[in-house]
Amino acid sequence: MVAKWYRRSVMAGLLIKNIPRDVHEWLKREAERNRRSMTQQAIVVLEERMRRFRPVKFPSPVQTRTVLTAEFIDRAKREGRV
Numbered sequence: 001m002v003a004k005w006y007r008r009s010v011m012a013g014l015l016i017k018n019i020p021r022d023v024h025e026w027l028k029r030e031a032e033r034n035r036r037s038m039t040q041q042a043i044v045v046l047e048e049r050m051r052r053f054r055p056v057k058f059p060s061p062v063q064t065r066t067v068l069t070a071e072f073i074d075r076a077k078r079e080g081r082v
Contacts, residue, residue, distance in 0.1 A: 016042075 019027075031041035066072065 031038045
């Protein structure tokens with residue numbers, strides 16, 4: 001059993017597989033240019049992107065006159081109205 005304090009203090013890990021060659025080469029160049037490891041550079045890139053992140057705003061749900069129950073949808077499918 002792992003102590004609770006240990007679980008809180010350990011950073012999560014992330015393994016990224018099948019990175020396109022050009023992305024890998026860019027990350028490697030940027031890491032070298034900034035005197036960082038590739039892992040450190042990837043974290044910096046992710047953190048910078050997170051600061052600029054804007055959530056997608058979805059439109060409000062459409063109001064219909066008909067309640068869309070499972071029975072209504074099944075009947076519409078049988079009638080060929082998909």
